[in-house]
Amino acid sequence: MHLTRDEERVLEGEEGWAKAKALEVIVKVGEALGAERLIPIRHAHISGASYMTIGDAGLKFLKRLAEGGVRFSVTATVNPVSYDVEEPYSLPRTRIDSRVVAAQTEILRALERMGAILTLTCTPYYTEIPKSLGLGRGSHVAWGESSAVAYGNSVLGIWSNREGGPLALMAGIVGKTYFYGVHDPLWRKPRIAYRILTNRALDEAEAGVLGELVVGMHRSEHPPLVDAPFMGDASLKEFSAAIGSAGSLPMAYIPGITPEDPDGMLEEEVEVEYREIARRMEELQPPGRPDIIYVGCPHSSIEELRRLYRALSKLGRKPSADIVVSLSRSLFARALKEGLVERLKGFGASFVRDSCLIVSPFSKHNRGVVVATNSYKAYFYLSRKGVRVGIARVEDLPLLAL
Ligand code: F3S
Numbered sequence: 001m002h003l004t005r006d007e008e009r010v011l012e013g014e015e016g017w018a019k020a021k022a023l024e025v026i027v028k029v030g031e032a033l034g035a036e037r038l039i040p041i042r043h044a045h046i047s048g049a050s051y052m053t054i055g056d057a058g059l060k061f062l063k064r065l066a067e068g069g070v071r072f073s074v075t076a077t078v079n080p081v082s083y084d085v086e087e088p089y090s091l092p093r094t095r096i097d098s099r100v101v102a103a104q105t106e107i108l109r110a111l112e113r114m115g116a117i118l119t120l121t122c123t124p125y126y127t128e129i130p131k132s133l134g135l136g137r138g139s140h141v142a143w144g145e146s147s148a149v150a151y152g153n154s155v156l157g158i159w160s161n162r163e164g165g166p167l168a169l170m171a172g173i174v175g176k177t178y179f180y181g182v183h184d185p186l187w188r189k190p191r192i193a194y195r196i197l198t199n200r201a202l203d204e205a206e207a208g209v210l211g212e213l214v215v216g217m218h219r220s221e222h223p224p225l226v227d228a229p230f231m232g233d234a235s236l237k238e239f240s241a242a243i244g245s246a247g248s249l250p251m252a253y254i255p256g257i258t259p260e261d262p263d264g265m266l267e268e269e270v271e272v273e274y275r276e277i278a279r280r281m282e283e284l285q286p287p288g289r290p291d292i293i294y295v296g297c298p299h300s301s302i303e304e305l306r307r308l309y310r311a312l313s314k315l316g317r318k319p320s321a322d323i324v325v326s327l328s329r330s331l332f333a334r335a336l337k338e339g340l341v342e343r344l345k346g347f348g349a350s351f352v353r354d355s356c357l358i359v360s361p362f363s364k365h366n367r368g369v370v371v372a373t374n375s376y377k378a379y380f381y382l383s384r385k386g387v388r389v390g391i392a393r394v395e396d397l398p399l400l401a402l
Helices: 005-011 017-033 051-067 098-113 129-133 146-156 165-174 204-217 233-245 274-283 302-315 329-337 340-346 376-384 394-400
Strands: 038-040 043-046 075-078 176-178 192-197 225-227 268-273 292-295 322-327 349-353 370-373 388-391
Touching: 005 017, 017 038, 017 165, 017 176, 043 129, 043 165, 051 098, 075 098, 075 129, 146 233, 165 176, 192 204, 192 274, 204 233, 204 268, 204 274, 204 376, 204 388, 233 302, 233 376, 268 274, 292 302, 292 394, 302 322, 302 329, 302 340, 302 394, 322 329, 329 340, 329 349, 340 349, 370 376, 370 394, 376 388
Parallel strands: 043 075, 192 225, 192 268, 292 322, 292 370, 322 349, 370 388
Antiparallel strands: 038 176
């Protein structure tokens, strides 16, 4: 790999051992992938911050970095953690051990000492950060959350490879990553197009299922072109989360949405009938009356909250299931201002900020419980943890629990 004089200086330890080590990791991974140079990044989003995910080894590592005086070189934000940090015991049907609170607090302190902004959300794109940093088409970043990577590349034109948690951390410390994958404009050009044969706009549950279907068919290093009528932002969010969880795609090119020119270098076109989506939706129906209605994986948008409220109002009463919404602190503040929090609480909804059913200990205490959600990603992970999960769009969730 060609390194600049400055990069060599960092590698030699002139800016401290930690930065040298972080750069060494980035260079080694980049060289293994065949990258020829590094590029500066403008933002890092750190995943793997939940104690439930990284455990004592991760806590020790972060503490060592923070105590060694390591600081992020670029603005760094953080993914969700094990519980709502202001109300640790707010997650329904879940016990949060005081040991978990103590360890999680140490992780957050270490990240804060390193200069991270504790946004604690998997939807950094719904916060003020992209605007405040002027991130837009062609901005290079290192995001460690797969759903945000796919949404950033596909919807916003913010360029990030799908970084593992440690790599996003190292990139944030160094302020650089290797020039590879979707950072290279040539890699971003789709070669295979999937045309979804329907005039019907796909709701967010169907969009997630479409993500799974595309991942199952796609065999190209280049991103797929997915020509589908997505219903709105929630559909794009759930589709992005699905291609990052059912598979490892960092993006899809979506005509009319992705702010780039695909260059017309297509080699193959695949037609997908709507009935394939409908069939999979049928299979993924909730396995019985839900105990929990869950919205907010990735963290909820304001549009989803409004739709959930409209659906509950139409019903006119509390459903028999617990309603859980996970969302970012900034979106919670906005919903509070709009009166949505109060109104949804009136229907029995609980709000979990900073966390979600997947990265919290929820599944440990709820094996066998039936969850109905509008999120394919939530289905994907919760069902692997022994929770019984089904999918439906927001409007249908309350109807399932009458
Ligand atoms: Fe976010 Fe948790 Fe889903 S971190 S993407 S809500 S698994």
